[in-house]
Amino acid sequence: MAAKAIVIGSGPGGSTSAMVLAEAGFDVVILEKGRNYFRDLTSPTPKTVFSNDELKSNVRAFEDPDTDAEPRTYRADASETNPFVGNVNHIPATVGGGAVHWDAKTPRLWDIDFKKLSMLGPVDGADVRDWPFSYADIAPYYDEIERLIGVQGDIHQLPDVTLQHAPRTHQLPMPPGPPQYSSLIAAQGARLLGLQPAPTPMAINSERYDGRPACNNCGFCSHYGCPTHARIGALAPLRRALLAGATLKPNTFVYKIEHNGSRATGVSYVDSTGKRHTESADVVVLAANAIESIRLALMSGVPDPNHQIGRYLFFHWFTAGFAVFLRERMHAYRGRSTTHHVDDFANPDFPGAKEFAAANGLPYIRGGVLELGGTQDPIAEALIYQGTIMPVISSNRPFGRPFKQLMRASLLRDRFFGLEMIGEDLAQATNMVDLDTSVKDARGFPVARITYSPHKHEITAQTFYIPLITALLKAAGADASAAVPEMSSDRFPIAAGNVPGGAHIMGGMRMGADPKTSVTDAHGRLHALSNVMVSDASVFVTSGAHNPTLTLMATALRNARALAGSTSRPRVLGRKVTQDEELPATGVSASTRAGAGLVATAAGLAATLKRKARTSD
Amino acid sequence: MPELSRRRFIQAAALSPLVAFLPRGTIAQALAAPAAQPFEFFNAHQAGVIREATARMIPGPLDDPLEAGHPGAREANVVRYIDVLLAAFSHDPPRIHASGPWSDRSGGDEDYMENFVPLTPFQEATWRKRIAGLQVMYRNGIAALDAAAGGDYAGASAGKKDSTLNDAGDFRDVLFVHAIEGFLSVPEYGGNQDLVGWKEISWKGDSQPRGYTAAEIGESDGLDPVVPDVLVASVMANLDIAALAIAARRRGGR
Numbered sequence: 115m116a117a118k119a120i121v122i123g124s125g126p127g128g129s130t131s132a133m134v135l136a137e138a139g140f141d142v143v144i145l146e147k148g149r150n151y152f153r154d155l156t157s158p159t160p161k162t163v164f165s166n167d168e169l170k171s172n173v174r175a176f177e178d179p180d181t182d183a184e185p186r187t188y189r190a191d192a193s194e195t196n197p198f199v200g201n202v203n204h205i206p207a208t209v210g211g212g213a214v215h216w217d218a219k220t221p222r223l224w225d226i227d228f229k230k231l232s233m234l235g236p237v238d239g240a241d242v243r244d245w246p247f248s249y250a251d252i253a254p255y256y257d258e259i260e261r262l263i264g265v266q267g268d269i270h271q272l273p274d275v276t277l278q279h280a281p282r283t284h285q286l287p288m289p290p291g292p293p294q295y296s297s298l299i300a301a302q303g304a305r306l307l308g309l310q311p312a313p314t315p316m317a318i319n320s321e322r323y324d325g326r327p328a329c330n331n332c333g334f335c336s337h338y339g340c341p342t343h344a345r346i347g348a349l350a351p352l353r354r355a356l357l358a359g360a361t362l363k364p365n366t367f368v369y370k371i372e373h374n375g376s377r378a379t380g381v382s383y384v385d386s387t388g389k390r391h392t393e394s395a396d397v398v399v400l401a402a403n404a405i406e407s408i409r410l411a412l413m414s415g416v417p418d419p420n421h422q423i424g425r426y427l428f429f430h431w432f433t434a435g436f437a438v439f440l441r442e443r444m445h446a447y448r449g450r451s452t453t454h455h456v457d458d459f460a461n462p463d464f465p466g467a468k469e470f471a472a473a474n475g476l477p478y479i480r481g482g483v484l485e486l487g488g489t490q491d492p493i494a495e496a497l498i499y500q501g502t503i504m505p506v507i508s509s510n511r512p513f514g515r516p517f518k519q520l521m522r523a524s525l526l527r528d529r530f531f532g533l534e535m536i537g538e539d540l541a542q543a544t545n546m547v548d549l550d551t552s553v554k555d556a557r558g559f560p561v562a563r564i565t566y567s568p569h570k571h572e573i574t575a576q577t578f579y580i581p582l583i584t585a586l587l588k589a590a591g592a593d594a595s596a597a598v599p600e601m602s603s604d605r606f607p608i609a610a611g612n613v614p615g616g617a618h619i620m621g622g623m624r625m626g627a628d629p630k631t632s633v634t635d636a637h638g639r640l641h642a643l644s645n646v647m648v649s650d651a652s653v654f655v656t657s658g659a660h661n662p663t664l665t666l667m668a669t670a671l672r673n674a675r676a677l678a679g680s681t682s683r684p685r686v687l688g689r690k691v692t693q694d695e696e697l698p699a700t701g702v703s704a705s706t707r708a709g710a711g712l713v714a715t716a717a718g719l720a721a722t723l724k725r726k727a728r729t730s731d
Numbered sequence: 732m733p734e735l736s737r738r739r740f741i742q743a744a745a746l747s748p749l750v751a752f753l754p755r756g757t758i759a760q761a762l763a764a765p766a767a768q769p770f771e772f773f774n775a776h777q778a779g780v781i782r783e784a785t786a787r788m789i790p791g792p793l794d795d796p797l798e799a800g801h802p803g804a805r806e807a808n809v810v811r812y813i814d815v816l817l818a819a820f821s822h823d824p825p826r827i828h829a830s831g832p833w834s835d836r837s838g839g840d841e842d843y844m845e846n847f848v849p850l851t852p853f854q855e856a857t858w859r860k861r862i863a864g865l866q867v868m869y870r871n872g873i874a875a876l877d878a879a880a881g882g883d884y885a886g887a888s889a890g891k892k893d894s895t896l897n898d899a900g901d902f903r904d905v906l907f908v909h910a911i912e913g914f915l916s917v918p919e920y921g922g923n924q925d926l927v928g929w930k931e932i933s934w935k936g937d938s939q940p941r942g943y944t945a946a947e948i949g950e951s952d953g954l955d956p957v958v959p960d961v962l963v964a965s966v967m968a969n970l971d972i973a974a975l976a977i978a979a980r981r982r983g984g985r
Contacts, residue, residue, distance in 0.1 A: 149851050163848050165831030166937035169916035176828050176848075183857040292945035330942025341832035341939050365851055386851065434978045438967060442955050447934075448943040492934055494980060496911040501904075502976040507965045511893055513788040513907055515795050516962055518803065521932050523957050525966045526973060528933070556857065594967040596974035600981060615981070 116141040120381050120395040121360075122368045122410065123147075125211015126663050127649035127670040128401030129352035130259070134674035136358035140397070143361045144352075145383055147402070148179070148208035150364040151339065155209070155349065156356050158325030164214075164339025168491045171338045177206040177215045183556035186405065187563045188613050191544065198613050199553055202564050203429060205403055205617050209364055212403065212617070213347025216663060217336035217451050218317040220265050221483055222256050223658040223665045224279035224460070225249040230656045234462065235477055240540035240569050241426060245655045246625050246636035247672070249280065255668035257284050260315075263350045263667070264323040266290055267315030275310070276457045291320035291329055294449035296531035297487030300437075301454045303590025304486065307582070311486060314455040317664075319344040329450060336451040336488075351667075369559055371398055371414040371646060378643045384557060397645050397677065401670070404619040404652035408547040409562040411623065417642040422633045423623060424547040427564070428657035430482065430618040431537035431572040432600035435583035437592030438525045446489035446531045456484040456586075459535060459579050460659040470578045479575040482536040482659030484583070495527040533583055534600070536618065537576060538659040540569045547622050566614050618662050620654040638673035647677055771818035772866065773810070779885040780873045782810040785910040787892050794889075802927035804910050812913030812922030817866050820859060824849040827858055829919045836926075838941035844919040865905075872902035 117140050121132045124146040136142040152160035170176045186202035205212040226233045228245040236242055266288040269277070290313035301311035318329045329344035343349070356362060365386035372379045372392060380394035400407045408424045416423065458464055459481035471479040490498075499520045504512035523529070550563035580597045587595035600616060626632025629641040638653045640646040649670040651662050658665065770778050782805060786794045791803030804810075819825040830846040833839040850858060873884075879895045880887040887895065896903055913922030915929070917937060923929065929936045957963055966973065 149854075151848075163828075163831040163843075165829065165833060165844060166939050167829055167831070167844065167917050169912055169920060170828050173912060174828060180854060180857045182861065183853065293949045295949055295951060298949065330940070331945075331948050332938045332942045334938070339831075365853070386853075388852075432978075434974065434981065436970065436974045436977060438970065440957050440959060440963070443952050445947075445952060448938075449948045490977060490980075492915045492929075492932060493911060494977075496915060497908065497980070498973055498976050500907050500911060502973055503966060503969060506969055506972070507962070511897055513896070514790055514893070515798055518789060518798065518801060518931070519962050520966065522801075523963060523966075524932060525957070525963060526977070529957065532977075556853065594970045596970045598971070598974045598978050600978040 117396040118143070118394070119397040119399060120145060120393060121399040121401060121649075122381065123211060123401035123403065123407075123650065124209045124348065124352055124362060124364075125206075125401060125403065125650070126213045126348045126351075126667045127651070128211065128399060129348040129350075129355060130667050130670040131399045131401060131647065131649040131674040132355035132360050133351035133358070134671065134678050135397070135399070136355045136360040138678035140678070142355060142359070143363065143393070143395075144355065145366040145368050145381070146207075146209050146362065146364045147367040148206070148364065150209040150362070151214075152209060152349070155362065156353055158346075158353065159327070159343045160349065162339060162341060162343070164341045166332055166334040166338070166341070168334075168493050171215065171334075172491065173493060177208060177337075177339055179204050179207045184561070185553060185555070186561050187550045187553050189563070189565050190567050192565055197550075197563065200613075201615075202562075202613055203405065203615055203617055203619050205619065207403075207406075209362065210348045210352065213349075213663065214339050215337050216345075216347060217661070218345045218347065218663075219452075219455070219485065219661045220260065220263075220315050220317050220664040221276075221455070221457075221660040222280040223249070223660055226279060226462070227656050227658040228252070237477060237540060237569075237571060238475075240542055240571065241631075242541060243624070243626060243631070243655050246627065252665075252668050252672060253281070253283070255671045256664065259664060259667045259671060260317075261287050263317040263346055264288060264319050264326070265315050265317050265664075266320040267313055271312045272315075273310035273312055273457055275461050276312070279461075286315055288320045288323055291318065291450065291453070292331065294446065294453040294487050296444040296446035296489065297449075297452050297454040299439075299444065299590050300486035300531065300533060300586065301456075303586045303588070304456050306589040307586055309456045309458045309586070311454045311456050313453060314485070316450065317345060317347065318450055319346075324350070331449045333448045334491075335449075347663075367557060368402075368410060369413055369557075371400070371410065371416065371643070373414065373416065373643050373646075376642065376644055378646045397647065398643075399647050399649050399674075401649040403650050404622050404654075405547050405562045405564065407648060407650055407652050408622045409549065409560075411640075412547075412549050413559060416640060416646075418633075420630045422629070422631065425543045425545070426541040426621045426624050427545045427547055427566060428539045428541065428618075428620040428654060429566060429614045430616050430620075430657060430659075430662075431539050431568060431576060432616040433481075433535040433537060433576050433580060433583065433597065434600045435533040435535075435580075435587050435595065435597035436526075437531055437533075437587040437590065438594040439529050439591065440525075440593045441591075443524070443528045444489065444531045445528060446487055447491065447527070449487075452485045452487040452534075454486045456486065459484050459582070460538075467575075467578060471574065474570070474574045476571055476574055479571060479578060480538045480659055481575050481579040482538055483661070484533055484535045484586075486533055487531050488534070489527050489531050492521075492527060495524065496521060498526055533586065533597075535579060535583065536616075536659060536661060537572060537579075539657040540571045541621065541624075541656065542567075542569055545621075564614075618651075618657075620651040620657050620662055623648050623652040624655045625653045626655065637676045638669070639677070647673060649673065768811075770811075770814045771821050772814050772869075773817075776885075777869070777873050778810050778814065780876055781813055781869075781906070783885045783892060784876060784896055784906060785809045785813075785913070787889070787896055788907050788910050789914055801931060804914055806924065807914045807922050807928045808924040809910050809913035809922050811924070812916070812920055813869075813909050815921035816909070817862060817869060819862055822847070825855070825858065826920070829917060833939040834917065834919070834937055836936065837938050839939070842919070844917055844937075868902060868905060872899065872906070875899065875902065
């Protein structure tokens, strides 16, 4: 009989692990707490109900958890007695997980991220460590994930600083798609400052790939489910897992990992009707996202003698710049959110950064990748006028004709674009997830409590880079510009809000050799329960200064391969699908990229989608 | 291209408030709408109060003469949008999330958004509670508007309507937010009638399955300077606080 693996979560990490284990012959069951918005997940283009609908996605939380039913709590530090209750960095909890509405930007982390302590040294007040593997070790897994989910981009257009820290041996599977006007204008400003903008690698088809259509740049990208599957995300590995015999159970909330001694024995869950079940397993894969996986580990009473579970939580430290243009419309609502980025600010050797760090008592500072372009949608724009501008300019009557004039002029949407820097966040033991002592979710289980404040590093880096972001916007020709922190805490009171956000959640069960300073081993397995593998970003040892999902998937792939290789006697199923059969080698021509063989069932729908996209151009 | 010239015209009209232009039939539609289809949550009086109040917030030609040529909440049938929300559970599936992958507005052969996605029992429990709370808020809010306006809000003078609305506290804000949603959301939710909200802001709305061409994405639409009037100057002067507010919204994922 095959070994049984239960995978908790169907997002990028869970699906990647499920793919590896199912293809290695494990009997895999994937338990997903959220619902399934797809039909026929073994097709390359499953039917979906996602759409270009701002109300549905951004007001009525179609993809995201309902934060009234599943809130979290947040406090800046342990002394705060009245925590915030609500949305604290929630990411989608549906089949496909966070990759359902991700922006799909897929830069790699750098060599210095994996060997931070060795290469850059310690930082006072932070707990900087090395990952258990190097950039060179993970690079082949990056290559494989980039082929699996279909990444567009051009390594020859990546700047030297990127290639120096994240060398490439293969071209990306697809060339860059059409550039976005706002990104081009921003890139021009960047060049005037001597920076090196480049098309951003992203997991969105620029041409037909693996049975899925090219992106038609509908403009409803980040934070919207993709209606065409040009942006496939976790569904690519999930499909392969299902084709290899895995079972997927949506609407299934796991509330406990059952364990005995140093082994997990199975999981207990609530099904869609509210009934409770216990199911046994030989292997448990924990991939519910960094916050929810920690919550589950704590609800399960996973042995934690060194009090490490939940500590060293990371949130990328976001900084935003916004520009208004009076001469023309930027129409940044068309396209793929943003198409270009600047990597210079992720470089600790950026001119002036070392000196600024030293002046602030730090060995170095690091900003992060800066995404260029992008805007907000009409309801979001209107709410800024309603809630912020009208009360300032017309306090006695904050509505009426001026509101409509503002909407027509559209200074904060159509004549506007933004920049966003994804700043590195250093590890601190006090930044953590634990169980809230009083707030429960609608199912009656304690919610995650987040305690988080930035390190001096993040604030110093932000202080250094904010004027440069403003300068870039001015160089791009902005008539007005502002750069502000998107993150906040009591330690940084000018910031936008009181609750950290940005949806990049990492750490809390970091990998390492020493159980005194880590939760998982060098292959993501719990020190305390050797047959539980953690496959989401909670295993991150550093946050990096780039979007995390590609690294999350590459790490999950590496660790799952090790597990599949080390656990006995996998059964090979008749429907086993291998990497070689389904995916092209890197750099092959478009004609061989169609992903022959497995796409037949969905060819009809895919062809229809493609035809529509073409004929209506 | 006709699309472009209409767009240009709307822009021109937006910058020239004295250009009096009203799309044919708009007034007739606005006046006829209430009788055409009964409301599911509101009674006729309540619907009248909400129609008048939201028309003060997003005025059309009948509400502010300077908005000639520019439909508002009344013309977009925002009251219908709010009624659909408050009566969402009178339908099965409840009218919370319109389906996909697209409508028939941008090359689709069928309007899939006319259907609604069923809620799971877990989602339904939360939405029922939320809407029950809104129903209470609307009943009380409408009664309070009437009382503050001397008995009949809808019949009060424009000045009285505005001051009453301004003093309506949280209900004012909820109503304005819902008016915005009803003005700018896909029409399948009951508002944005004849897409007047989108036309007002020169926005095409849902673009699938057509999407945009490389030229539409990557090239300038051409010079289109905005007149730097006092409102434009106010936004630019307040860009710092606007930026903080935009960033605060984005940190939750927009």
